[in-house]
Amino acid sequence: MKELTFDNRFVRELPADPEPGVHVRQVHGACYSRVMPTPVRKPQLLAWSPEVAALLGLEEADVRAPDFADVFGGNALLPGMEPYAACYGGHQFGNWAGQLGDGRAITLGEAVNGRGERWELQLKGAGSTPYSRHADGRAVLRSSIREFLCSEAMHHLGVPTTRALCLVGTGEKVVRDMFYDGNPQPEPGAVVCRVSPSFIRFGNFEIFASRGEGELLGRLIDFTIARDFPGIEGDADERRMRWFEEVCRRTAVLMAHWTRVGFVHGVMNTDNMSILGLTIDYGPYGWIDDFDPDWTPNTTDAAGRRYRFGHQPQVAHWNLWQLANAVYPVIGKVEPLEAALLGYADIYEAENRRMTMAKLGFADWQEGDSALVADLHRLLRDGEMDMTIFHRRLAGFDAEPAEVPGGSALALFADAFYSDDRREAVREEFTAWLRRYAARLRQQAVPQDRRKVEMNRANPLYVPRNYLAQQAIDAAGEGDLSQVEELLDVFRKPYEEQAGRERFAAKRPDWARHKAGCSMLSCSS
Numbered sequence: 060m061k062e063l064t065f066d067n068r069f070v071r072e073l074p075a076d077p078e079p080g081v082h083v084r085q086v087h088g089a090c091y092s093r094v095m096p097t098p099v100r101k102p103q104l105l106a107w108s109p110e111v112a113a114l115l116g117l118e119e120a121d122v123r124a125p126d127f128a129d130v131f132g133g134n135a136l137l138p139g140m141e142p143y144a145a146c147y148g149g150h151q152f153g154n155w156a157g158q159l160g161d162g163r164a165i166t167l168g169e170a171v172n173g174r175g176e177r178w179e180l181q182l183k184g185a186g187s188t189p190y191s192r193h194a195d196g197r198a199v200l201r202s203s204i205r206e207f208l209c210s211e212a213m214h215h216l217g218v219p220t221t222r223a224l225c226l227v228g229t230g231e232k233v234v235r236d237m238f239y240d241g242n243p244q245p246e247p248g249a250v251v252c253r254v255s256p257s258f259i260r261f262g263n264f265e266i267f268a269s270r271g272e273g274e275l276l277g278r279l280i281d282f283t284i285a286r287d288f289p290g291i292e293g294d295a296d297e298r299r300m301r302w303f304e305e306v307c308r309r310t311a312v313l314m315a316h317w318t319r320v321g322f323v324h325g326v327m328n329t330d331n332m333s334i335l336g337l338t339i340d341y342g343p344y345g346w347i348d349d350f351d352p353d354w355t356p357n358t359t360d361a362a363g364r365r366y367r368f369g370h371q372p373q374v375a376h377w378n379l380w381q382l383a384n385a386v387y388p389v390i391g392k393v394e395p396l397e398a399a400l401l402g403y404a405d406i407y408e409a410e411n412r413r414m415t416m417a418k419l420g421f422a423d424w425q426e427g428d429s430a431l432v433a434d435l436h437r438l439l440r441d442g443e444m445d446m447t448i449f450h451r452r453l454a455g456f457d458a459e460p461a462e463v464p465g466g467s468a469l470a471l472f473a474d475a476f477y478s479d480d481r482r483e484a485v486r487e488e489f490t491a492w493l494r495r496y497a498a499r500l501r502q503q504a505v506p507q508d509r510r511k512v513e514m515n516r517a518n519p520l521y522v523p524r525n526y527l528a529q530q531a532i533d534a535a536g537e538g539d540l541s542q543v544e545e546l547l548d549v550f551r552k553p554y555e556e557q558a559g560r561e562r563f564a565a566k567r568p569d570w571a572r573h574k575a576g577c578s579m580l581s582c583s584s
Contacts, residue, residue, distance in 0.1 A: 060117060060121040060124065060126070060127060060130070060137065061137060061138065062116075063115065063116070063117075063137055063139070063170050064139065064170065064171050064172075065137075065138075065139030065140060065141070065168040065169060065170055065171070066169055066171050066177070067139075067141045067168045067169050068169060068282075068286055069090070069091065069143070069145075069166075069169065069179075069282075069286075070091065070093075070141050070143055072282055073090040073091065073278065073279065073282060074088060074089050074090060074275065074278075075089055075090070075091055075092070075093055075143070076089040076091065076092035076093070076146070076189065077089070078092075078189075079093070080189070081094055081186075081187045081188055081189055081191070081196075082189065083189055083190070083191060083192060084189050085158055086146045086158065086160070086189055086190075087270065087272070088272060088275065089146055090145065090146055090263070090275070090279060091143040091144060091145045091146055092143060092144050092146065092160075092188065092189045092190075093141070093142065093143050094142060094143060094144050094165060094188045094189070095136075095142055095165075095186075096133030096134075096142060096165050096167075096182055096185035096186050097133060097185065097186025097187060097196065098133060098134040099132050099133055099134060099229035099230060099231055099248070099250070100229065100230040100231050101228075101229070101230025101231075102128040102129055102131075102132025102133070102134055102227050102228070102229060102230070102250075103128055103132075103227065103228040103230065104122070104123075104127060104128045104131075104225060104226075104227055104228075105225075105226045105227060105228050105249065105535070105540050105543070106204075106207060106225065106226040106540060106543050106544060106547065107122050107224065107225040107226070108207075108211050108222070108223060108224060108225070108547070110211070110214075110222075110551075111211070111222045111223065111224045111254055112224060114172060114176070114178060114222070114254070115170055115172055115178060115180075115224070115254070116172045116173055122225070127225075128227050130167075131182065131224065131225050131227050131250065131252045132227040132228075132229060132250050133165075133182055133185040133186060133250055136167070137167075139168060140167045140168040140180075141167075141168055142165050142166065142167055142168070143165070143166055144160060144161035144162075144164065144165055144166070144188035144189065144190055145160060145161045145166070145258065145259075145263065146158065146160045146190065146263075146266060147159055147160055147161075147260060147262035147263040147265070147266050147330055148262045148265045148266035148269055148330065149260075149261070149262035149265060149328050149329045149330025149331075150265070150328060150329040150330075150378070150381050151328040151329075151330070152328065152359075152360070152363070152365055153365060153377075155269070156328075156330075157269070158190070158266060159190065159192075159262060159266075159330050160188070160189070160190025161188055161190055162188055162190040162191040162192055162194055162196060163183055163184060163185075163188075163191070163194060163196050163197070163198060164181050164182065164183045164185070164188075164253070164258075165181065165182050165185040165186065165188060166179055166180065166181045166182075166258065167180045167181065167182060168180060176256075177256055177286070178254050178255070178256060179254065179255050179256065179257060179258055180224070180252060180253075180254060181252070181253045181254070181255070181258055182250050182251070182252055182253075183198055183203070183206065183250065183251045183252075183253055184196070184197050184198025184203060184229075184248065184249060184250040184251065185250055195233070197229075197231075197233045197248050198233070198248065198249060198250065198251070199233050199235055199246040199247065199248060199249065200228065200246060200247040200248065200249040200532070200535060200536065201246065201529075201532045201536075201576065202342070203226055203249035203250065203251045204226065204249070204528065204531060204532050204535060204543055205341060205344070205528050205532070206223065206251050206253070206341040207223045207225075207226045207251050207543075207547075208523055208528055208531070208543065208546055208547060208550065209341045209344060209523050209528075210222055210223035210253065210341060211223055211547060211550060211551075212522070212523045212550035212553065213322070213338055215550055215551050215552070215553055216316075216320050216519055216522070216550075216553050217316070218313070218316040218317070218320060218322065218338060219309070219312070219313050219316065219335075219336055219337045219338060220337050220338040220339075221253050221254065221255040221258070221333070221337050221338065221339050222253070222254040222255065223251055223252065223253055223254065224252040224253075224254050225251070225252050226249060226250075226251055226543075227249060227250045227251075227252070228247065228248070228249050229247075229248035229249060229250060230248075231248045232245035232246060232247065232248060233245070233246055233247075233248040234246075237575070237581060247536060255333075255335070255337060255339070256287060256335060257283070257286070257287045257333075257334065257335055258333075258339070259279075259283055259287070259333075259334045259335075260329070260330055260331065260332055260333055260334060260339065261329040261330070261332040261334065261378060261379075261381065261382045261385070262328075262329050262330035262332075263279060263334070264276060264279060264280065264382060264385045264386055265329060265381060265382070265385040267279065267385075268384070268385035268386070268387075268388060269385075273388050273389060276385070276386070276388065276389050277389045280299055280302070280386060280389055281295070281298075281299075283302070283334060284298050284299070284302045287334070287335060288302055288305060291305065296390070299386070299389065299390050300390060300392070300395045300396075300399075303382075303383065303386060303390070303395075303396060303399050304395075304399040304402065306334055306336065306379070306382070307379055307399045307400060307402055307403040307406070308336075308402070308403070308406050309335060309336025310332070310336050310375050310378075310379060310403065311372075311375075311403045311404075311406035311407040311410060312336060312406065312407075312410050313336045313337070313338065313375075314371055314372040314375050314407055314411075315372075315407055315410035315411045315413075315414050316414070317338075317371055318371070318372070318411055318414070319411075319414040319415075319418065319517065320346075320519060320522060321346050321347035321368070321446045321447060321522065322338075322344065322345075322346060322347075323344060323345045323346070323347065323354065323355060323356050323366070323367070323368045323371070324338070324344055324366060324371065325342060325343040325344045325345060325355060325356045325357035325360065325366055325580070326340070326342050326343060326357060326359075326360075326366060326582065327365075327366045327371060327374045327375065327378065329378045329381050329382070332375070332378050332382075342357075342580075342582055343356050343357040343358070343359075343579070343580035343581060343582055344356055344580075345525055345578070345579070345580070346447075346522050346523060346524050346525065347368055347446045347447075348445055348446070348447075348477075348524065348566060348567040349443045349444065349445060349446075349477045349567075350436065350439035350440050350443075350444055350445070350446040350449075351368065351440055352367065352368050352369025352370075352436070352440070353367045353368070353369065354367060354368050355367045355368070355579070356525070356578070356579050356580055357579065357580065357581070357582065358579050358580065358581045359581065359582055361579065372407050372411075375403075376400070376403055376404065376407075379400055379403055380400060383396045383397075383399075383400060412424055414517065415432060417513065417514070417516070417517035418450055418514065418517045418518055419432070419453070419496075419514070420453075420454070420500065420505070420510040420511075420513065420514045421499070421500075421503070422503040422505055423503070425499070425502070427499075428499070431492075431495060431496065431499060434492055434495075435492060435496075438485050438488060438489050438492055441481065441484065441485050441488075442476060442481050442482055442484070442485035442489060443476065443477040443478045443481040443482075444472070444475045444476055444477070445474075445475045445476075445477065445566040445567075447518070447519060447520075447522055447564075448472075448474060448475040448564070448566055449472060449475040450514070450518040451515065451518050451519075451520055451564075452471050452472050452474075452475060453472075453514065453518075454510070454511040454514035454515050454518065455471060455511060456468070456471060456493070456496075456497070457507060458496070458497035458500035458501055458507065459497075459501070459507065460497070468490060468493050469482075469486065469489065469490065474565075474566065475566070477566065477567075515554055516554060518554075519553040519554055520553060520554060520555070520556060520564050521549050521550060521552075521553045521557075521560075521563050521564055522553065523546070523550060524567060525567075525571075525576065525577050525578060525580070526567050526568065526571035526574070526577040526578075527546060527563060528546070528576075529571070529574070529575075529576040529577045530542060531543045531546055532576065546563070549563050
């Protein structure tokens with residue numbers, strides 16, 4: 060582990076906050092503040108990802124060594140590490156919130172592996188920073204487990220995401236008001252080591268634009284292009300514009316993936332939007348169980364539902380508009396920015412259509428398919444059907460009979476319904492839709508066995524449902540990490556059937572519909 064090589068370009072090439080200390084303050088004229096992780100009482104390795112360790116050139120012996128937990132719990136540094144917390148702002152729930160920054164995260168440094176790949180190592184829950192505001196910079200075990208599991212699950216699902224190297228217990232308690240009801244409770248603390256090529260987000264640019272710090276804004280844009288988008292060429296103006304176009308493209312692709320797998324971020328503030336088009340900052344996220352485009356996993360968002368499942372592509376577009384407003388003083392031209400924003404909508408539409416075709420087994424897109432898909436989504440909602448289970452069952456649907464038998468067709472989807480009454484309410488319409496779908500499939504010369512294989516590549520069998528994560532969290536609170544390890548292993552192959560693990564593919568049980576942590580969550584972690 061001591062052979063990790065660090066090349067910390069962010070702190071080397073960008074200006075630092077000249078003021079020392081972690082006292083909360085407004086930081087001007089700087090991209091970051093140097094800050095050390097706060098040591099914890101008893102760092103203990105709870106879980107780790109062998110895949111991410113391999114990315115960094117680490118072997119199991121490195122991870123099992125006693126000093127590993129010390130480093131990634133915040134008690135020690137490796138040679139070459141230069142810890143800092145980044146300064147950024149953001150729009151939260153549609154309103155400008157001013158300076159935000161890394162209030163709970165501390166980047167240790169940029170590790171460069173043997174293949175020349177650059178990976179930022181960032182500890183979440185490592186202590187206070189100048190940006191900590193109302194919190195203490197710590198994180199609780201429940202939120203840390205959720206971030207650790209989902210980061211790795213999303214990677215294996217094929218969704219662009221930050222990664223997670225490890226989960227370290229602190230041996231300390233952290234007081235949190237989980238329900239925001241005035242009854243804070245002490246909970247076990249933990250630290251997650253997040254890994255990404257970059258943790259720069261939209262808000263890093265917004266903060267300098269809001270303060271009129273144009274020179275620093277330009278430096279950050281050019282730095283980001285040089286380090287994180289090395290393939291962009293041209294003169295300075297061309298590179299900046301092509302960079303913004305690429306950010307729009309990557310964000311559109313990301314939104315299409317979220318729609319494909321049924322992921323709901325929960326807090327799509329501009330400070331939670333990665334400049335690389337990655338899923339970043341796993342807080343009160345959730346997975347669509349019964350299909351509902353208006354569902355949000357965030358209790359803070361329950362009234363307005365700004366970040367609901369079906370609205371995420373539009374929110375991402377709005378966030379890109381805020382980024383465009385921020386970088387305009389440097390780019391100086393409205394037309395190319397507007398063209399890139401219009402391009403976002405086109406790219407999302409194309410990617411979403413491509414992924415929808417894959418989910419439904421269509422070889423091409425035909426006239427009438429949009430109406431077929433819209434009717435399906437209405438039936439899934441009205442019938443209270445599980446999104447993940449429905450699409451996996453659909454791959455086994457036999458479209459060859461000229462007349463689809465209603466009873467046997469519905470039996471194929473029996474375990475996808477959450478309510479018998481809702482199933483009966485849509486029985487006739489759903490059967491009619493299946494007949495239309497069968498007729499549509501018969502128009503293309505794709506054998507059913509091949510279609511099933513291809514559909515199952517687009518439709519996961521296992522996703523990190525909130526209730527599964529909560530069960531693992533409950534067990535971990537009692538000192539049993541085995542469920543965390545098993546979930547991590549299940550999610551390594553989300554598209555493949557795994558014998559003996561059928562329960563991980565089951566729909567949400569009734570007891571979990573309104574249980575804390577199993578449906579909606581707060582931002583309290």
